Amino acid sequence: MRTERLPTLEDVARMAGVSRATVSRVINGIRNVDPQLHEVVWDAVGRTGYVPNRLARSLVTRRTGTVALVVSDSETHDDDPFMGRFFADPYFGRVVGGLMSVLRGKGVQLALQIVGTDDQRKRLVGDLRNGQADGAIVLSLPPIDPLPRMLTEGGVPAVLIGRPAEPVPIDYVDLANDTGATLAADHLLARGCQRIAMISGPADVPASSDRIAGFRRSMARRGHGWVPTEPGNFTRDSGETAMRALLTANPELDGVFAANDLMALGALAALREAGRSVPADVAVVGFDDSSAAVAASPALTTIRHPLEDMAAEAARLLLARIEDPAMRVSSVIYEPALITRASA
Amino acid sequence: MRTERLPTLEDVARMAGVSRATVSRVINGIRNVDPQLHEVVWDAVGRTGYVPNRLARSLVTRRTGTVALVVSDSETHDDDPFMGRFFADPYFGRVVGGLMSVLRGKGVQLALQIVGTDDQRKRLVGDLRNGQADGAIVLSLPPIDPLPRMLTEGGVPAVLIGRPAEPVPIDYVDLANDTGATLAADHLLARGCQRIAMISGPADVPASSDRIAGFRRSMARRGHGWVPTEPGNFTRDSGETAMRALLTANPELDGVFAANDLMALGALAALREAGRSVPADVAVVGFDDSSAAVAASPALTTIRHPLEDMAAEAARLLLARIEDPAMRVSSVIYEPALITRASA
DNA sequence: TAACACTCGGAAAGCGCTCTCCCATCCCCG
DNA sequence: CGGGGATGGGAGAGCGCTTTCCGAGTGTTA
Secondary structure: OOOOOOOOHHHHHHHHOOOHHHHHHHHHOOOOOOHHHHHHHHHHHHHHOOOOOHHHHHHHHOOOOEEEEEEEOOOOOOOOHHHHHHHHOHHHHHHHHHHHHHHHHHOOEEEEEEEOOHHHHHHHHHHHHOOOOOEEEEEEOOOOOOHHHHHHHOOOOEEEEOOOOOOOOOEEEEEOHHHHHHHHHHHHHHOOOOOEEEEEOOOOOHHHHHHHHHHHHHHHHOOOOOOOEEEOOOOHHHHHHHHHHHHHHOOOOOEEEEOOHHHHHHHHHHHHHOOOOOOOOOEEEOOEOOHHHHHOOOOOEEEEOOHHHHHHHHHHHHHHHHHOOOOOOOEEEEOOEEEOOOOO | OOOOOOOOHHHHHHHHOOOHHHHHHHHHOOOOOOHHHHHHHHHHHHHHOOOOOHHHHHHHHOOOOEEEEEEEOOOOOOOOHHHHHHHHOHHHHHHHHHHHHHHHHHOOEEEEEEEOOHHHHHHHHHHHHOOOOOEEEEEEOOOOOOHHHHHHHOOOOEEEEOOOOOOOOOEEEEEOHHHHHHHHHHHHHHOOOOOEEEEEOOOOOHHHHHHHHHHHHHHHHOOOOOOOEEEOOOOHHHHHHHHHHHHHHOOOOOEEEEOOHHHHHHHHHHHHHOOOOOOOOOEEEOOEOOHHHHHOOOOOEEEEOOHHHHHHHHHHHHHHHHHOOOOOOOEEEEOOEEEOOOOO
């Protein structure tokens, strides 16, 4: 039962007939200890069922073997359904999966932290500075977010997934979003589309604005100076609405690039509803290559986003920075790839 | 920078000209403290930028304000892609979202733990007993899993999501899987299907076997003593394969119940490939009402699984048990609902 | 006015661990 | 045979906090 005291180092030491220090040394394999004692100690550990108390250990070593996964959200109320959507989106899971693939092997665990208000951000940074976790992986959602700067200023090892909106000397991994958009534009153009529109994400988040910029630039270079664009918010429904608006304004449209797969799915629905066949009448390209892309019908041509790999790299980067806080700040940019399926 | 020492209680006490004890009392709002001192102390806290050290606090209070989310997997190698699939599946994210909706408000954080081997399980229980976390929410994947029993025997507050395979006196929340399957059977029958097959999950996991049992029972009661069944493993591809096999063996089939949406998606693909139209030739019912269900075309008729609510309830249950370890063991079973869309 | 009950601050004992000193051996070499 | 350097174990000082115990001061009642 929970009530009875668990064996401590002291107990093991007493049973083994040595001092606490010696047991500690044996358990941590630090310094040479007489092989005989070594054996005696391990034996006592086994007999008592001793398990080192991580908390106590962390308190003195200043290492917790834990990394925080911080989701920095712009303030909304606690019961805002947004967070629910965020977690249900494969994005979150893919990040966790990528992180764990690296952390698990190192015996590092992940603590999930969600911060919405600046007050929470402050408390979080305080906790991290106090050694609550050895470092943080940050998923920064709001367009402008003070957190990255707060972390660097607090001297907390941290790695962002997705570049910071304002320049902050902090490690990050990101996708070459503009290149991805370029790939989409080129593909649409190459298959002969003449009137191409875009369903973008919110203009103020970096990943989104890069996709817009990349797409426009690439289109302009190929003689399409004007691209009808309708913003969505990365949800399926917003994609559907945007597609309808686009269709109304540009009935002769024959190609669409949606800034993520979910919106592309919505676009597919709107096109079906409007009686346009995909890809014959209108070609559609998504972004992310999420599991929804294969599930869609027609299956989505999309831009692959190696999120798991990126998250894994972020984890490695963080571990390295924890090891050597003086390490040069670095960023790793991944290249996206076009995945051709049925929709374009 | 990280190197300079952070202010401690001691520092605040010195600045406020009182003892550590008093500062501690003020901060924790325990016992009455002279309003004057109260003010002085808070002022000192503000001036020093003091943040209590959670680790140190937990060490003495034996409370961490952390709950572990344990994913108990059957052993596979670390680089097994399975875990990746698991995280990418909306299932994981929905659980996290549901848990956080409750925990966040209480200021409790979630620590992710993955255990694959019995050795890891043992270490986990040891850590939990040592107060690494106040309790655990358990996602038990393997058909037989010693973890639930280990937890109860270790006196660790824990709540399972999904009933334990073998009877263990432990709290859990679950879905009435059999009822869900019944709903599917009734719907298929009601729309006039005559030759109905099932794509099941692995027979040895409870959620899956309950769906099989419920479906068969319901069908038998309506005069269908024999239901062609093909097992899958909850992935899209396995659903596709199973559907093909089913079609080969029973070409005249006109209804299918897949034990989850992902497999239903695969079934849809196989049916399309075989030139059967859905739902005209073959009606398809899925299970889970995941986001994939709406994205599919035709949109999937499916069984709604209130996973977020279940996870939220699990969190509440765990919090209650942590508060009162002597609380009677209880389980909460959620009722599924039929969601009618286009596929059946 | 004496006796008693409260109220509230401080001293100090831990929580379970690590790690720096320090000291006792032991060995090797001059 | 003596001295210097390894080698390896123990004592004890913390890590930053909570909390018990104590005692001083104040108020209250007979």
